[in-house]
Amino acid sequence: MNFKILGIEHVAIAVSSLKEPSKVFGDILGIDNTSTEEVVDQKVVTDIFDTGRGKVELLEATSEDSPISNFLEKRGNG
Known part of the structure; x- marks a missing residue:
């Protein structure tokens, strides 16, 4: 398989x-x-920054039982 990421x-x-x-x-x-x-069903607040060539999305949990809280507990920020 040969492909190129654009x-x-x-x-x-x-x-x-x-x-x-x-x-x-x-x-x-x-x-x-x-x-x-705020994405209520995912229990997060997002900040989106546009670089002009792509975006960076920061995700903060709004609840201790959110997927992001679980991720942060296991792996930390990142």
């Missing part, structure tokens, strides 16, 4: 809090936050 639409990063990582992406790196949204 790009990456977005990368998601689980974080314990949106505050500090959002400062890094927005204030320090100068990447625009294009949306902040």
Whole structure:
């Protein structure tokens, strides 16, 4: 099989809090936050930063029983 990746639409990063990582992406790196949204059924709040060639999505859990909380408990931020 021979194929070529043309790009990456977005990368998601689980974080314990949106505050500090959002400062890094927005204030320090100068990447625009294009949306902040609560996804109730997934029990997360997301900040999306558009690099112009792809997006970075930061995910913060809104509940201790969310998939993101479970991920963070097992693996930490990242």
